[in-house]
Amino acid sequence: MPTLTTNLTGWGRYPTYSCELERPERYVDLSSSVHSQIARGQGRSYGDAALNENAYVLLTERVNRLLELDVQRGILRSEAGVTLADILEVIVPKGWFLPVTPGTKFVSLGGCVAADVHGKNHHHEGSFGDHVISIELILADGSQLLCSSTENSALFWATVGGMGLTGIIGEVTLKLTPIQSGYVKVQNHTAENLGQMFSLMQDAMIDDRYSVAWIDSMASGSLLGRGVVMCGHHAVEDELSNNFHSTNIPKINRSIPFDCPSWMLNSSSVSMFNALYYKRESGKREPFISSYDSFFYPLDTIGQWNRMYGKRGFVQYQCVVPDSLAFEGITLLLQKLSASRRPSFLAVLKRLGAEGRGMLSFPIAGYTLALDLPIRDEGLFVLLNELDEIVLRYGGRVYLAKDARLSADSFCSMYPRYDEWLKIKQRIDPENKFSSSLSRRLSINEGTR
Ligand SMILES: Cc1cc2nc3c(=O)[nH]c(=O)nc-3n(C[C@H](O)[C@H](O)[C@H](O)COP(=O)(O)OP(=O)(O)OC[C@H]3O[C@@H](n4cnc5c(N)ncnc54)[C@H](O)[C@@H]3O)c2cc1C
Known part of the structure; x- marks a missing residue:
């Protein structure tokens, strides 16, 4: 796959790092990379979560097909690079809305799962991951695994909120919310x-x-x-x-x-x-x-x-x-x-x-x-x-x-389930193929606290 070296930032425009960009055009190309990398959706995270200094960043923006919409039951299956804006254009006229949405619709579905985003309804309806039926995860060895709260559930909950560090989210199946108007x-x-x-x-x-x-x-x-x-x-x-x-x-x-x-x-x-x-x-x-x-x-x-x-x-x-x-x-x-x-x-x-x-x-x-x-x-x-x-x-x-x-110390103290997460990460990605500037700054892959 051709690559491009460029200076890249998150939405806050700080920090800036030189990264090697790869942009697969099709789903099958997502798993062809062999080197260390991090996925990037729309780059709407503010800091360095979707940056990888002097290493590879995999842009998912072209892998964005809506695959299936069950209009009766409000279930959407889509490639993870699609934006919430694109989803809304299709689902709102059909009487459905996103179950949880952040304060911008210019984010990708994969980014919403990876950050387990919350919206203005969190106090009633939880975060994005609570409404995800399943994901297709592309692992470090290139294989694909279906994960949900019942199948490969530990890996599912390590990926929801896992900031792209467990693998590439290729597909997401999401339960939508019924609405009567826009x-x-x-x-x-x-x-x-x-x-x-x-x-x-x-x-x-x-x-x-x-x-x-x-x-x-x-x-x-x-x-x-x-x-x-x-x-x-x-x-x-x-x-x-x-x-x-x-x-x-x-x-x-x-x-x-x-x-x-x-x-x-x-x-x-x-x-x-x-x-x-x-x-x-x-x-x-x-x-x-x-x-x-x-x-x-x-x-x-x-x-x-x-x-x-x-x-x-x-x-x-x-x-x-x-x-x-x-x-x-x-x-x-x-x-x-x-x-x-x-x-x-x-x-x-x-x-x-x-x-x-x-x-x-x-x-x-x-x-x-x-x-x-x-x-x-x-x-x-x-x-x-x-x-x-x-x-x-x-x-x-x-x-x-x-x-x-x-x-790194503050991160460890703030996230008490890090050790549990790390065991899963080390099992499925022993060579630490999925890493980012954020994960290195926070020493996320470097052993227990
Ligand atoms: C104006 C604004 C308002 C916001 N409001 C909220 C809010 O109300 N609530 C909230 O929770 N967040 C909010 N956010 C943050 C934003 O929703 C998250 O940062 C979200 O992850 C951005 O999605 P993205 O596609 O831009 O992801 P990126 O910024 O590209 O990536 C974010 C993380 O997701 C990972 N990732 C992206 N795609 C994949 C994939 N396919 N597979 C694996 N990992 C992947 C990346 O590796 C990275 O770690 C806001 C951001 C902005 C700019």
């Missing part, structure tokens, strides 16, 4: 501080199938943690007036054509944006109907929005703190952030339900905070190490799909 009925609730935010997120009376909170990361003192909780469900026909059609066709209508200068996002501009956004969203007191695109994928309307952070890129820091200590832990994290005066353009809080079944899956029952932080100087990494210490102290963990800088 719209979502949304209700916003305003919180003036973090205490109110937690009360709202725990209030069963306002809870809905989906919920997510936007936080004003620049607010401090008595306003620390102020923001808006957005709850919603797929609108049923009775909730739609005649003006709404049952589907909508997503499109990108704007794009950031160049790298913005790094001074553009400073604490004043972010504070101003946050104050305006808070005012606008908290003003929406009545329920309203939104397209599924606007509700689930607001950032997708701006192509290449990652360029907004300038040439040096940014880090998305996403952690989870377990339920019982979440209020205290998240308060400390926000206080540290606010004191650092480092602007986080985006700060999102989500409630997570039961722990993921994948051995290296991120979710645990608790609250997850995600922050987008531009890289200006090395001081950012000092701050992030301090955030890690808080997360560790409170029994939480950092999300590998977003990570670019966690230490």
Whole structure:
């Protein structure tokens, strides 16, 4: 297979590594590589999970055929390189939706399994892997194995959330969710501080199938943690007036054509944006109907929005703190952030339900905070190490799909099922053929802790 040497990054555009790219055109070519490699879907993980410095990266984007859709039962079988955007175009008009979706639809099916992604419904419906019926996994020796929660189940749960390190996911069979329309009925609730935010997120009376909170990361003192909780469900026909059609066709209508200068996002501009956004969203007191695109994928309307952070890129820091200590832990994290005066353009809080079944899956029952932080100087990494210490102290963990800088020791402490995972990895991939820049940084294949 021809290869191309190029500099490659994740969505955060940090770090950059020279990688050898391979792009198989057909499913059968997926298993023909003999050297060490890592699969890459749409490169929407933020850090180095889909990078392999001075080694091979296998692009799955052309292996993207939808193979079978059972419209009666809502079961989809597809090659793993297909994007969620392509799937939605086919399934929404037929009355089905993804069981779990991340905040962008420009990700691959394989990437969603490998990171065991979570969505706004995690507190009710778990993560992506909980809805996968089976996968076809291509192993280090080139053989293929069907894995599910009943067949080769240990390998299945090592692969769900396993960040591509157990093999190449070639095919996925997924159970879909029935919907009556392509719209979502949304209700916003305003919180003036973090205490109110937690009360709202725990209030069963306002809870809905989906919920997510936007936080004003620049607010401090008595306003620390102020923001808006957005709850919603797929609108049923009775909730739609005649003006709404049952589907909508997503499109990108704007794009950031160049790298913005790094001074553009400073604490004043972010504070101003946050104050305006808070005012606008908290003003929406009545329920309203939104397209599924606007509700689930607001950032997708701006192509290449990652360029907004300038040439040096940014880090998305996403952690989870377990339920019982979440209020205290998240308060400390926000206080540290606010004191650092480092602007986080985006700060999102989500409630997570039961722990993921994948051995290296991120979710645990608790609250997850995600922050987008531009890289200006090395001081950012000092701050992030301090955030890690808080997360560790409170029994939480950092999300590998977003990570670019966690230490190997912190990883080991945060992921208690690593030893169990490693035994499976060493059995099925004794020569460590599947490795990435992330796995080497975190010493993931290098023995027990
Ligand atoms: C705007 C935005 C919003 C997001 N919101 C969320 C969110 O709400 N929840 C959430 O959980 N995540 C979220 N993410 C993260 C994203 O969903 C995950 O990083 C996902 O894995 C990206 O899929 P991808 O196809 O781009 O994978 P890549 O970035 O290409 O790869 C990610 C990992 O998956 C592995 N992989 C990819 N394809 C395969 C395959 N075929 N076989 C084996 N391994 C494979 C790679 O080796 C790598 O380890 C968001 C990302 C962005 C940019």
